[in-house]
Amino acid sequence: MKLTLNGKSKEIMDSSTLAAVVRDHCQNPEHVVAELNGSIIGRALWENTVLKENDRLELVSFVGGG
Amino acid sequence: MMTVQNDNLIIAGKTFTSRFLLGTGKFSSKTALAESIAASNSEIVTVALRRIDIDRHEENIIQYIPKNVTLLVNTSGARNAKEALRIAHLARESGCGNWIKVEVINDSKYLLPDNAETVKATELLVKEGFIVLPYMSPDLYIARELVAAGAATIMPLGSPIGSNKGLKTKELIQILINEIDIPIIVDAGLGAPSQAAEAMEMGADAVLVNTAVATAGKPQLIAQAFAEAVKAGRLAYLSGLPLEKISAEASSPLTGFLYE
Amino acid sequence: MHFDLANIQDILSNQDPRLTERLAQEAARITRQYFGRAISLYAPLYISNYCSCFCTYCGFNNHNHIPRLKLTADQIEQEMQKIAQSGIENILILTGESYQMTPLSYLKETVLISKKYFSSTALEIHPLEEEEYRELYLAGADSVTLYQETYNRSRYAEVHLAGKKKDYDFRYQAPERIARAGFRQISLGILLGISDLAEDLFALFSHLRHMEQTFPGVEYSLSFPRLRQIKGKDLSLSRIDDISFIKTICLARISFPRIGINLSTRESPTLRDHAIELGVTRISAGSNTSVGGYSTADPERQNPQFDIADSRSVPEMLRMLKDRRFDPVLTDWRRIDNT
Numbered sequence: 186m187k188l189t190l191n192g193k194s195k196e197i198m199d200s201s202t203l204a205a206v207v208r209d210h211c212q213n214p215e216h217v218v219a220e221l222n223g224s225i226i227g228r229a230l231w232e233n234t235v236l237k238e239n240d241r242l243e244l245v246s247f248v249g250g251g
Numbered sequence: 252m253m254t255v256q257n258d259n260l261i262i263a264g265k266t267f268t269s270r271f272l273l274g275t276g277k278f279s280s281k282t283a284l285a286e287s288i289a290a291s292n293s294e295i296v297t298v299a300l301r302r303i304d305i306d307r308h309e310e311n312i313i314q315y316i317p318k319n320v321t322l323l324v325n326t327s328g329a330r331n332a333k334e335a336l337r338i339a340h341l342a343r344e345s346g347c348g349n350w351i352k353v354e355v356i357n358d359s360k361y362l363l364p365d366n367a368e369t370v371k372a373t374e375l376l377v378k379e380g381f382i383v384l385p386y387m388s389p390d391l392y393i394a395r396e397l398v399a400a401g402a403a404t405i406m407p408l409g410s411p412i413g414s415n416k417g418l419k420t421k422e423l424i425q426i427l428i429n430e431i432d433i434p435i436i437v438d439a440g441l442g443a444p445s446q447a448a449e450a451m452e453m454g455a456d457a458v459l460v461n462t463a464v465a466t467a468g469k470p471q472l473i474a475q476a477f478a479e480a481v482k483a484g485r486l487a488y489l490s491g492l493p494l495e496k497i498s499a500e501a502s503s504p505l506t507g508f509l510y511e
Numbered sequence: 512m513h514f515d516l517a518n519i520q521d522i523l524s525n526q527d528p529r530l531t532e533r534l535a536q537e538a539a540r541i542t543r544q545y546f547g548r549a550i551s552l553y554a555p556l557y558i559s560n561y562c563s564c565f566c567t568y569c570g571f572n573n574h575n576h577i578p579r580l581k582l583t584a585d586q587i588e589q590e591m592q593k594i595a596q597s598g599i600e601n602i603l604i605l606t607g608e609s610y611q612m613t614p615l616s617y618l619k620e621t622v623l624i625s626k627k628y629f630s631s632t633a634l635e636i637h638p639l640e641e642e643e644y645r646e647l648y649l650a651g652a653d654s655v656t657l658y659q660e661t662y663n664r665s666r667y668a669e670v671h672l673a674g675k676k677k678d679y680d681f682r683y684q685a686p687e688r689i690a691r692a693g694f695r696q697i698s699l700g701i702l703l704g705i706s707d708l709a710e711d712l713f714a715l716f717s718h719l720r721h722m723e724q725t726f727p728g729v730e731y732s733l734s735f736p737r738l739r740q741i742k743g744k745d746l747s748l749s750r751i752d753d754i755s756f757i758k759t760i761c762l763a764r765i766s767f768p769r770i771g772i773n774l775s776t777r778e779s780p781t782l783r784d785h786a787i788e789l790g791v792t793r794i795s796a797g798s799n800t801s802v803g804g805y806s807t808a809d810p811e812r813q814n815p816q817f818d819i820a821d822s823r824s825v826p827e828m829l830r831m832l833k834d835r836r837f838d839p840v841l842t843d844w845r846r847i848d849n850t
């Protein structure tokens with residue numbers, strides 16, 4: 186199924202969990218923050234959050250900045 | 252050599268011995284960053300929040316920042332208070348503390364902060380329990396509003412971000428130092444250790460430097476230089492006798508009548 | 512430039528005349544920069560010497576057996592006419608500290624009369640509640656003068672033996688009430704000769720800093736009345752010499768470049784004429800410090816709050832100022848209604 190990940194269209198397996206998507210795309214999941222359709226999803230809920238078609242997912246983490 | 256006892260920087264109840272804050276942007280490598288933090292003994296470091304690059308698996312910058320260093324997440328990218336709040340919420344979710352540097356910039360030419368939106372964001376974030384360190388253009392009225400809103404410090408710019416022009420806003424910063432009771436951290440535009448020393452001699456409580464260190468030929472070396480300049484400037488400020496600054500001008504005597 | 516207590520103590524105890532001169536030069540430079548050569552003139556008007564307090568240093572204290580007077584509205588108007596005729600536009604209305612004899616209604620009535628004759632009405636009266644100050648402000652008063660006398664609590668208790676004035680905190684907090692009531696000008700001060708000068712000066716500066724930070728829109732001024740003789744009797748408790756007095760003015764000017772510094776006729780002509788070179792920006796002229804004194808010709812019948820050392824008339828003061836290339840200012844604003 187298709188969804189938007191960090192602004193890009195991505196094809197992922199149906200019924201993927203948020204946790205799975207994070208594992209597949211992030212080297213250091215421990216510092217990643219997830220925002221699904223505008224709401225922050227707490228880490229504890231990732232395993233139980235099933236993604237749907239056309240979801241907008243943002244995965245952010247720290248980078249250098251002033 | 253004398254050391255001054257108990258001249259610690261206190262922000263939101265937390266004590267720091269270093270008055271040199273380091274920004275982590277624009278470093279050529281993460282190792283260079285780690286070395287600069289170590290060389291300067293900086294205890295507060297700023298970071299930003301961005302979308303992770305999902306196509307490249309990069310190491311997280313956090314791994315290069317010592318655990319005992321306080322992370323100050325900035326809201327860079329926010330063009331208004333609402334966006335600043337969104338970033339702050341994401342930052343808090345990361346579990347790295349609740350210190351936020353409010354940076355609201357809607358100006359891509361000079362990167363000057365929007366003072367009004369900064370005040371709004373500060374008010375809202377303080378209410379939500381964040382420790383807020385707002386970045387602003389030096390303005391006494393805005394500074395007072397930020398204090399009233401509950402900001403933990405004020406961070407006035409010395410000159411535009413990345414310009415390395417030094418303390419172009421010196422007089423206005425001096426007014427803030429004179430009139431505002433919470434810590435003043437001069438941020439942005441400091442291009443040389445001498446400028447950092449100058450800010451500290453004026454009575455600033457701390458400085459934050461990023462570009463001048465990150466883009467230097469030898470970041471580690473200049474980070475150390477900045478840290479030492481901050482210490483020197485601070486000592487100079489603490490030792491200052493106002494009397495020495497009074498200049499005697501040749502002019503007709505005014506107090507002869509007292510001694511006749 | 513802010514001096515801490517140690518700096519002030521050093522400066523006051525330092526005997527070197529060159530230090531005095533350096534302070535004066537700096538104070539003069541700053542005063543010229545921020546004020547030019549403008550000197551404002553005002554006149555005091557005592558409307559009542561009733562007092563419920565016993566302050567050991569004051570001629571009006573309630574243990575002192577002097578004839579007590581309180582001017583009627585007509586008499587006040589008469590005094591004001593006389594003062595206005597001399598050209599004075601800024602009046603300072605003074606009373607002893609008696610809440611009973613000079614209640615709010617009396618003060619308000621006085622302010623309403625004053626508006627007819629003067630551009631600016633200042634009050635030096637007993638400390639009031641915020642609402643009372645607000646009534647006076649809305650009636651047309653522009654400025655309040657209130658001296659803490661001394662900031663040393665134990666000394667304060669020693670010299671203020673009876674009456675509401677014993678309440679140190681009520682007095683200390685009054686400037687904040689005055690500012691909240693809307694007044695745009697507030698004058699603070701200490702009485703020189705009651706207590707340790709360095710400590711009181713430092714405390715006064717701290718009080719002023721606090722007021723400046725809390726109420727930045729208010730214009731502040733400072734006064735340094737020196738305890739003097741009253742009808743020949745010396746009521747001061749310690750001597751503050753002329754050198755210390757001049758240093759005090761210089762320190763105030765250097766610490767606060769923009770504030771007004773007042774000098775009354777307690778001081779001699781020589782001292783006053785020099786003091787305006789190095790920091791003083793407001794002086795009284797043609798003064799009389801007895802109740803009803805402007806209309807009463809006979810000096811024997813007068814009971815002043817302090818003896819006047821400089822008895823020059825308004826025209827004489829104007830002439831002196833012009834001779835010394837000062838710019839005498841009788842008024843620098845026009846009345847609008849306070850809201």
